[in-house]
Amino acid sequence: MQRIVVLAGxxxxxxxxRGLRQAAPDAxxxxxxxxxxxxxxxxxxxxxxxxxxxxxxxxxxxEEQGWGRADETFTVKEELxxxxxxxxxxxxxxRDFATHIVRTQMISAGYPLSAVTEALCQRxxxxxxxxxxxxxxxxxHVLIDDPxxxxxxxxxxxxxxxxxxxxxGRRAVHFQEYWVRLRAAVDAHAVVPIGADQAKPAPGVxxxxxxxxxxxxxxxxxxxxxxTILAVPGIREAIADAGVPVVGLSPIVGGAPVRGMADxxxxxxxxxxTAQAVAAHYGSGLLDGWLVDTxxxxxxxxxxxxxxxxxxxxxxxxxxxxxxxxxxxxxxLAEEVRA
Amino acid sequence: MQRIVVLAGxxxxxxxxRGLRQAAPDAxxxxxxxxxxxxxxxxxxxxxxxxxxxxxxxxxxxEEQGWGRADETFTVKEELxxxxxxxxxxxxxxRDFATHIVRTQMISAGYPLSAVTEALCQRxxxxxxxxxxxxxxxxxHVLIDDPxxxxxxxxxxxxxxxxxxxxxGRRAVHFQEYWVRLRAAVDAHAVVPIGADQAKPAPGVxxxxxxxxxxxxxxxxxxxxxxTILAVPGIREAIADAGVPVVGLSPIVGGAPVRGMADxxxxxxxxxxTAQAVAAHYGSGLLDGWLVDTxxxxxxxxxxxxxxxxxxxxxxxxxxxxxxxxxxxxxxLAEEVRA
Numbered sequence: 001m002q003r004i005v006v007l008a009g010x011x012x013x014x015x016x017x018r019g020l021r022q023a024a025p026d027a028x029x030x031x032x033x034x035x036x037x038x039x040x041x042x043x044x045x046x047x048x049x050x051x052x053x054x055x056x057x058x059x060x061x062x063e064e065q066g067w068g069r070a071d072e073t074f075t076v077k078e079e080l081x082x083x084x085x086x087x088x089x090x091x092x093x094x095r096d097f098a099t100h101i102v103r104t105q106m107i108s109a110g111y112p113l114s115a116v117t118e119a120l121c122q123r124x125x126x127x128x129x130x131x132x133x134x135x136x137x138x139x140x141h142v143l144i145d146d147p148x149x150x151x152x153x154x155x156x157x158x159x160x161x162x163x164x165x166x167x168x169g170r171r172a173v174h175f176q177e178y179w180v181r182l183r184a185a186v187d188a189h190a191v192v193p194i195g196a197d198q199a200k201p202a203p204g205v206x207x208x209x210x211x212x213x214x215x216x217x218x219x220x221x222x223x224x225x226x227x228t229i230l231a232v233p234g235i236r237e238a239i240a241d242a243g244v245p246v247v248g249l250s251p252i253v254g255g256a257p258v259r260g261m262a263d264x265x266x267x268x269x270x271x272x273x274t275a276q277a278v279a280a281h282y283g284s285g286l287l288d289g290w291l292v293d294t295x296x297x298x299x300x301x302x303x304x305x306x307x308x309x310x311x312x313x314x315x316x317x318x319x320x321x322x323x324x325x326x327x328x329x330x331x332x333l334a335e336e337v338r339a
Numbered sequence: 340m341q342r343i344v345v346l347a348g349x350x351x352x353x354x355x356x357r358g359l360r361q362a363a364p365d366a367x368x369x370x371x372x373x374x375x376x377x378x379x380x381x382x383x384x385x386x387x388x389x390x391x392x393x394x395x396x397x398x399x400x401x402e403e404q405g406w407g408r409a410d411e412t413f414t415v416k417e418e419l420x421x422x423x424x425x426x427x428x429x430x431x432x433x434r435d436f437a438t439h440i441v442r443t444q445m446i447s448a449g450y451p452l453s454a455v456t457e458a459l460c461q462r463x464x465x466x467x468x469x470x471x472x473x474x475x476x477x478x479x480h481v482l483i484d485d486p487x488x489x490x491x492x493x494x495x496x497x498x499x500x501x502x503x504x505x506x507x508g509r510r511a512v513h514f515q516e517y518w519v520r521l522r523a524a525v526d527a528h529a530v531v532p533i534g535a536d537q538a539k540p541a542p543g544v545x546x547x548x549x550x551x552x553x554x555x556x557x558x559x560x561x562x563x564x565x566x567t568i569l570a571v572p573g574i575r576e577a578i579a580d581a582g583v584p585v586v587g588l589s590p591i592v593g594g595a596p597v598r599g600m601a602d603x604x605x606x607x608x609x610x611x612x613t614a615q616a617v618a619a620h621y622g623s624g625l626l627d628g629w630l631v632d633t634x635x636x637x638x639x640x641x642x643x644x645x646x647x648x649x650x651x652x653x654x655x656x657x658x659x660x661x662x663x664x665x666x667x668x669x670x671x672l673a674e675e676v677r678a
Contacts, residue, residue: 042440043443043444043447073414073433076415076436077437079434079436080440080441082437082462083438083462084461085440085441085444094412094414094415094418095415097436098415098418098419098422099422101381101382101415102381102422105424120422123421123423
């Protein structure tokens with residue numbers, strides 16, 4: 001039985017995993033999920049990426065939206081707003097609230113996030129083993145220009161209160177505030193996974209990498225999703241040391257992100273928004289194979305010249321079959337590397 | 340301006356207060372609310388009696404039910420059940436959840452319950468000053484026969500897990516478990532407001548009693564509502580020392596509770612379920628006046644013989660006007676005592 005380990009962010013990772021499950025129904029799939037986008041809201045611990053993977057694979061996702069629950073209602077959020085309690089920009093629905101309540105209750109009782117995630121997955125049966133990258137607290141912050149160093153647009157109690165400004169007229173905001181409230185509409189000067197350098201891989205993470213036959217990077221955000229996972233000391237090394245094929249799929253097609261605002265994040269770390277630049281960013285020390293979209297077929301020689309096998313194929317996860325073909329191609333490239 | 344202090348439990352106290360507000364629109368009303376029925380559910384602090392008063396006076400109550408919010412939905416609770424997280428017997432709705440989330444978040448941030456209650460009332464504008472009897476944790480437990488000393492009908496994580504059994508084959512259950520899950524269908528051997536003996540009156544409680552012109556006991560449960568408030572050291576003494584009329588309304592009519600299961604609670608403390616027995620239980624050292632229903636007019640001489648002025652009038656809070664008449668009569672009896 002083939003053992004596949006996948007590093008996953010949110011929507012892109014979750015949808016890819018659904019395709020991978022179809023492409024490799026007999027494989028044992030372990031997912032190392034990004035927790036850098038976790039946030040505490042209303043006193044509850046919210047893990048957007050883990051939940052997107054869990055809901056997507058468990059059949060509870062809002063399909064069109066890509067995150068949150070299907071048939072969602074927002075009564076609790078409306079009532080919180082009636083108490084003047086925000087932030088209002090984060091879309092927590094009633095069904096979703098229950099997940100965060102259970103998680104927070106278990107964490108308060110002393111369970112690590114990995115055990116909590118396993119418990120939540122008892123309900124969702126995602127068909128993969130879902131591990132948080134770490135049980136420690138990591139929160140990705142984004143450094144932006146501060147248009148109003150003295151004011152906070154959301155008022156007391158908003159996420160902005162936790163943000164630190166500095167003398168240069170810049171301030172760090174939580175990734176969710178940057179991504180959801182500001183919609184990445186302002187430039188990011190730096191992306192910092194606060195706490196990552198002190199974090200330890202969650203139980204099972206290094207073991208899964210040590211036992212893996214193949215490691216895959218889905219078309220997730222290379223900076224705030226996969227980059228954050230790789231920032232946990234030990235994980236990058238375990239992947240490099242595993243001695244097995246590592247194959248990634250480009251989240252950049254034709255010079256733009258397929259979904260989301262990865263270009264803003266790439267710019268913050270000085271990487272061009274091209275399929276080949278992302279491959280070079282991971283580097284041949286980590287990556288053995290790279291899949292680019294047919295629109296970027298011209299980049300294949302450049303990637304191969306850098307020591308990374310590369311193929312071009314349609315990379316749009318427009319439906320399950322198309323996604324399964326992408327996953328199958330990634331596994332096929334892994335076999336080519338292995339041979 | 341007349342200053343009235345009211346000791347209140349849940350439904351009975353809340354409805355009486357609505358009548359009192361109409362009967363004495365210019366009075367300054369301070370409510371000392373019972374917190375002995377508070378319970379932690381799903382990691383959240385729930386204050387059923389305080390919320391019933393707040394929702395009832397603020398126009399948010401489910402009128403027919405008497406507790407909880409109007410137009411309530413139960414999505415969060417259903418989702419928690421899907422995770423196998425209970426208890427399922429406590430009816431927490433989505434709108435109600437928001438109140439508990441705000442409260443729990445504020446308490447986690449270090450605010451005392453009295454400050455939290457004031458903040459919540461900013462939204463509801465109940466038209467009275469609502470004070471919890473104490474900021475300290477008090478939880479009323481009920482001692483019952485344990486039909487199954489080894490098992491817990493609700494499984495792990497249920498309130499039953501917190502209940503302690505003893506060698507006599509009895510166990511203590513949280514008041515809410517007794518009242519809501521068991522519907523007071525089994526005998527109560529004792530009622531213990533755990534923590535009350537160590538509790539201090541909340542800020543403002545003793546001051547309000549010291550400045551009061553009149554103190555009223557609504558037709559609330561004499562044991563688990565008013566009795567619990569009186570169990571907080573200092574409150575009973577402050578009422579007795581205030582030197583102002585103290586008038587109560589009987590929750591027992593024709594030998595049975597008007598609402599709820601007060602008879603079970605009275606039996607547990609060895610008090611008969613009659614209007615005159617409840618008056619005698621409070622005693623002439625505390626109570627100056629007592630209103631009984633016309634059905635209990637025959638008890639008036641016995642109550643008066645015990646040194647408590649007594650009148651009979653219809654005591655059914657069937658609508659706001661009827662309730663206002665009861666409140667007006669209580670104030671009138673207070674004036675008679677004062678004169």
